[in-house]
Amino acid sequence: MGITIKKIASELKLAVSTVSKALAGSHEISPETRQRVVEYARSVDYIPNAYASSLRKRTTGNIGVVLPEVADSFFSDAINGIESVARQKGYHVIIYLTHDDQQKEQAILNDFRSGRVDGVLMSVSLGDGSHTHIEEMAAQKPLVFFDRAWQDVTAARVLTDDVESGYNATHHLLEKGCRRIGFLSVHKNLNIIQQRLQGYKNALADHGRPVRDEDIIDCTHPDTNYDTLKTLLTNPNPPDGLVCSVESLTLLAYRVCHALNLAIPNAVRVVGFSNLGIAALLNPPLTTITQPAFAMGQAAATLLFNALERRTKADVPELKILPSVLHERASTQ
Amino acid sequence: MGITIKKIASELKLAVSTVSKALAGSHEISPETRQRVVEYARSVDYIPNAYASSLRKRTTGNIGVVLPEVADSFFSDAINGIESVARQKGYHVIIYLTHDDQQKEQAILNDFRSGRVDGVLMSVSLGDGSHTHIEEMAAQKPLVFFDRAWQDVTAARVLTDDVESGYNATHHLLEKGCRRIGFLSVHKNLNIIQQRLQGYKNALADHGRPVRDEDIIDCTHPDTNYDTLKTLLTNPNPPDGLVCSVESLTLLAYRVCHALNLAIPNAVRVVGFSNLGIAALLNPPLTTITQPAFAMGQAAATLLFNALERRTKADVPELKILPSVLHERASTQ
DNA sequence: TTTATTTGCGAAACCGGTTTCGTAATCATA
DNA sequence: TATGATTACGAAACCGGTTTCGCAAATAAA
Missing domain, CATH: 3.40.50.2300 (Response regulator)
Structure with missing residues (x-):
C-alpha cells in the first residue's frame, strides 16, 4: 500500500540493500548517495514497516x-x-x-x-x-x-522500603495515641504486604504492644471486604487505628466509616498506602504513605x-x- | 529461536504450506492430517510469530x-x-x-x-x-x-448528551438557589466543552437569567488555573455556584475552596463532570455529572x-x- | 608497475509466516 | 472405459525490510 524501500530503490535506480543501508546511515554507503536516498525518502514521506523490520531484526x-x-x-x-x-x-x-x-x-x-x-x-x-x-x-x-x-x-x-513504611505508619498511629491498631491486609503471599505487615509488627513490638492476630484483617476477597470491615468496626472493642496496606482498602475504610458514622480521626484514625493526588480533599484529609x-x-x-x-x-x-x-x-x- | 512452522513441517514430513493451512483449519487439508498437525503443534508448544503473520496478512x-x-x-x-x-x-x-x-x-x-x-x-x-x-x-x-x-x-x-448534561448541572444549581453561576471551561474549540457550555446558557435562559461573559472562566492553562480561580472567588461579588466542565477542574475548585476556607456548599455550590468512584468520600461529597x-x-x-x-x-x-x-x-x- | 586494501554498491538469502497455483490421485459422471 | 470434477497436498512467490557476501573500481603500499 504505502511507499516501500523497493519503490525508492527503483525510483533512484539503486539496489534495495543500498537504500536500506543508506537509511540506516551505514558507512558502507557514500555520503552523496546516502543523502540522496534520505532526501528522497523524506520527500515521499517514507515510513518503514514496523513488522517487516521486527521480523528480520528479531527485536x-x-x-x-x-x-x-x-x-x-x-x-x-x-x-x-x-x-x-x-x-x-x-x-x-x-x-x-x-x-x-x-x-x-x-x-x-x-x-x-x-x-x-x-x-x-x-x-x-x-x-x-x-x-x-x-x-x-x-x-x-x-x-x-x-x-x-x-x-x-x-x-x-x-x-519501596515496605517494612519501614509499615513501621512508620504504625508508629505514627501509636504516637497519636491509638491503643489498638488494625492492619488491613490482602494476599499475604505478596511481598509488599508481608513487609508492610512486618513493619507493623516491629512497631508494635518497639512500643511494647502485643501483636494480636485478630487485628490483622484479611481483605483478600473484594466482595466480602465491606462486610468484614463493618463487623470489625462494630465490635464491642473495635480498633481505634487502621493501617490500610493498599489504596483500595484505604478508600474502603473511608466508605465503611462514613456508613457507620464513625468519625475519623476521633473514633478511628486511618493511615493508608496511597498515591492519590486528592488525598487532601477527602473527608477528612487522608494521612498517606506515598510511594515514589x-x-x-x-x-x-x-x-x-x-x-x-x-x-x-x-x-x-x-x-x-x-x-x-x-x-x-x-x-x- | 522458538519453534516455527518450518520445524513442524520437517518433523512431520509435510510442506510448510500444509502445516500453515492445517493450523488455520483449512478445508484443503484432510481431517486426519489437520489433527496430526494440530496435536503435534500443541505438543511442542508452537506459538506463531505475530510479526511474520502480520507482515503477510497485512493486518x-x-x-x-x-x-x-x-x-x-x-x-x-x-x-x-x-x-x-x-x-x-x-x-x-x-x-x-x-x-x-x-x-x-x-x-x-x-x-x-x-x-x-x-x-x-x-x-x-x-x-x-x-x-x-x-x-x-x-x-x-x-x-x-x-x-x-x-x-x-x-x-x-x-x-454523551453534553448539552443536556450542562443544562442539568446548571438547572440543578439554580434550583438550589444559586444566584450567580460560574462555568469553568477549558479549550473552547472542544466539542464537549462547547456543548456543556451551551447547556449552561440554555438553563440560564430558561430561568430568565442573563449569560454574563465574566462568569465563563477559561481554565485552559494548567499553570495559572489555580490563581485564576482564586481571584474569581475572592472577588467582591463571587459566584455562589460552579459548574466544572471536566474532572480536573472540579478537583481544582475543591482545592481552591479549601485553601480559601470557602465552605461548600454554603458559600459556593459545586457540581462537576466526573467519574470518580470516591466522589462521595470527598469533603464535602461531590455532586457529579457522571458519564457512562x-x-x-x-x-x-x-x-x-x-x-x-x-x-x-x-x-x-x-x-x-x-x-x-x-x-x-x-x-x- | 604490481600487489594488497579499501570503498561503494548490488545480488541474494533471510526472518516466519500466508497465499496462490499447479498437480497427482481419487472420485463422480457419462 | 473415457472424461470431468474434487480432494489433498507441495512448490514457490510473497509481505517489506535487514544482513551477508561478492565483486569491480579506486586507492594505497611495495
Missing part, C-alpha cells in the same frame, strides 16, 4: 507493561516514569491491564511469547494461582517486577534496558529500593 | 487507544469497556498516553503509520495545534472518537470493529450519544 522495540489496574494512582504515575525512559531509548510502551485477574495475566504473558515485546515490566496480580507462567516468561526475556512481586520468581525488582511512583517506574525501566542491552542474564537479580514518605493529614490528628 | 490484530490521561477515572473505566469488546473480537488493545500534549499525540499518530494498529480509538488532547495529523490518520485507517472529539475532523464518534464510561468504551469499540469488518468508509460518519446522570451529593445541598 520489536516494544516493552510490555503489565499492570493490575490503571485507576490506581500509583500505577498511572509509574507509567509516566516508565515512558519517560522508554522514549529516550526509542522504545514503545505497551500497557496491558489484568484487572487483578490472574487468568488475564496469564493470557497476556502467554501472548508475549508470540514476540510482541522485547522485555516486560510488571506488577503482579493478586490471587492464589501458580506463578509458573511468570517464571517461564522470565526465562525467555528480561522481566522486572516493580512494587508488587512474587518472591518465588527470580527477577529484577524495584520496591514516577521514580519507581523510571528505575524499573532503567533496569529493564540494562538487561536488554546486556543481552545476558545478571547472575544475581538486581534489586532497587526507594523510600516512601508519610504525609500527615487530618485522618490521624 | 495486525491490534487497535490503538489514544488517551490524554489515565489517572482520570473516566478513561480507566472506558478502557475496560473497550477491552471487553476487543477481547471477544480477538483483538489486542494498545494504550497510548498523550498526557494532553499535542506533540506527543502527533508522534503517536505518526507512529501508527508504520502499521502497528488496524484502527484507532481516541479522545483528543487539548491544545491549539492543527488537526491535520488526525485527519491524515482518519484517511488511512478507521478512527473513532469518544468523548473528546474535534468537530473539524470527520470520523465516527461516541459522545464503560458503555462509551464499548460503543466506540463496536463502531470501530464495524468499520474494520466493513473495510469501507461509511458515507456518513456514525454518531452515538449516551446519557449521563446527575448524582446529587452534599456539595450542592
Whole structure:
C-alpha cells in the first residue's frame, strides 16, 4: 500500500540493500548517495514497516507493561516514569491491564511469547494461582517486577522500603495515641504486604504492644471486604487505628466509616498506602504513605534496558529500593 | 529461536504450506492430517510469530487507544469497556498516553503509520495545534472518537448528551438557589466543552437569567488555573455556584475552596463532570455529572470493529450519544 | 608497475509466516 | 472405459525490510 524501500530503490535506480543501508546511515554507503536516498525518502514521506523490520531484526522495540489496574494512582504515575525512559531509548510502551485477574495475566504473558515485546515490566496480580507462567516468561526475556512481586520468581525488582513504611505508619498511629491498631491486609503471599505487615509488627513490638492476630484483617476477597470491615468496626472493642496496606482498602475504610458514622480521626484514625493526588480533599484529609511512583517506574525501566542491552542474564537479580514518605493529614490528628 | 512452522513441517514430513493451512483449519487439508498437525503443534508448544503473520496478512490484530490521561477515572473505566469488546473480537488493545500534549499525540499518530494498529480509538488532547495529523490518520485507517472529539475532523464518534448534561448541572444549581453561576471551561474549540457550555446558557435562559461573559472562566492553562480561580472567588461579588466542565477542574475548585476556607456548599455550590468512584468520600461529597464510561468504551469499540469488518468508509460518519446522570451529593445541598 | 586494501554498491538469502497455483490421485459422471 | 470434477497436498512467490557476501573500481603500499 504505502511507499516501500523497493519503490525508492527503483525510483533512484539503486539496489534495495543500498537504500536500506543508506537509511540506516551505514558507512558502507557514500555520503552523496546516502543523502540522496534520505532526501528522497523524506520527500515521499517514507515510513518503514514496523513488522517487516521486527521480523528480520528479531527485536520489536516494544516493552510490555503489565499492570493490575490503571485507576490506581500509583500505577498511572509509574507509567509516566516508565515512558519517560522508554522514549529516550526509542522504545514503545505497551500497557496491558489484568484487572487483578490472574487468568488475564496469564493470557497476556502467554501472548508475549508470540514476540510482541522485547522485555516486560510488571506488577503482579493478586490471587492464589501458580506463578509458573511468570517464571517461564522470565526465562525467555528480561522481566522486572516493580512494587508488587512474587518472591518465588527470580527477577529484577524495584520496591519501596515496605517494612519501614509499615513501621512508620504504625508508629505514627501509636504516637497519636491509638491503643489498638488494625492492619488491613490482602494476599499475604505478596511481598509488599508481608513487609508492610512486618513493619507493623516491629512497631508494635518497639512500643511494647502485643501483636494480636485478630487485628490483622484479611481483605483478600473484594466482595466480602465491606462486610468484614463493618463487623470489625462494630465490635464491642473495635480498633481505634487502621493501617490500610493498599489504596483500595484505604478508600474502603473511608466508605465503611462514613456508613457507620464513625468519625475519623476521633473514633478511628486511618493511615493508608496511597498515591492519590486528592488525598487532601477527602473527608477528612487522608494521612498517606506515598510511594515514589514516577521514580519507581523510571528505575524499573532503567533496569529493564540494562538487561536488554546486556543481552545476558545478571547472575544475581538486581534489586532497587526507594523510600516512601508519610504525609500527615487530618485522618490521624 | 522458538519453534516455527518450518520445524513442524520437517518433523512431520509435510510442506510448510500444509502445516500453515492445517493450523488455520483449512478445508484443503484432510481431517486426519489437520489433527496430526494440530496435536503435534500443541505438543511442542508452537506459538506463531505475530510479526511474520502480520507482515503477510497485512493486518495486525491490534487497535490503538489514544488517551490524554489515565489517572482520570473516566478513561480507566472506558478502557475496560473497550477491552471487553476487543477481547471477544480477538483483538489486542494498545494504550497510548498523550498526557494532553499535542506533540506527543502527533508522534503517536505518526507512529501508527508504520502499521502497528488496524484502527484507532481516541479522545483528543487539548491544545491549539492543527488537526491535520488526525485527519491524515482518519484517511488511512478507521478512527473513532469518544468523548473528546474535534468537530473539524470527520470520523465516527461516541459522545454523551453534553448539552443536556450542562443544562442539568446548571438547572440543578439554580434550583438550589444559586444566584450567580460560574462555568469553568477549558479549550473552547472542544466539542464537549462547547456543548456543556451551551447547556449552561440554555438553563440560564430558561430561568430568565442573563449569560454574563465574566462568569465563563477559561481554565485552559494548567499553570495559572489555580490563581485564576482564586481571584474569581475572592472577588467582591463571587459566584455562589460552579459548574466544572471536566474532572480536573472540579478537583481544582475543591482545592481552591479549601485553601480559601470557602465552605461548600454554603458559600459556593459545586457540581462537576466526573467519574470518580470516591466522589462521595470527598469533603464535602461531590455532586457529579457522571458519564457512562464503560458503555462509551464499548460503543466506540463496536463502531470501530464495524468499520474494520466493513473495510469501507461509511458515507456518513456514525454518531452515538449516551446519557449521563446527575448524582446529587452534599456539595450542592 | 604490481600487489594488497579499501570503498561503494548490488545480488541474494533471510526472518516466519500466508497465499496462490499447479498437480497427482481419487472420485463422480457419462 | 473415457472424461470431468474434487480432494489433498507441495512448490514457490510473497509481505517489506535487514544482513551477508561478492565483486569491480579506486586507492594505497611495495
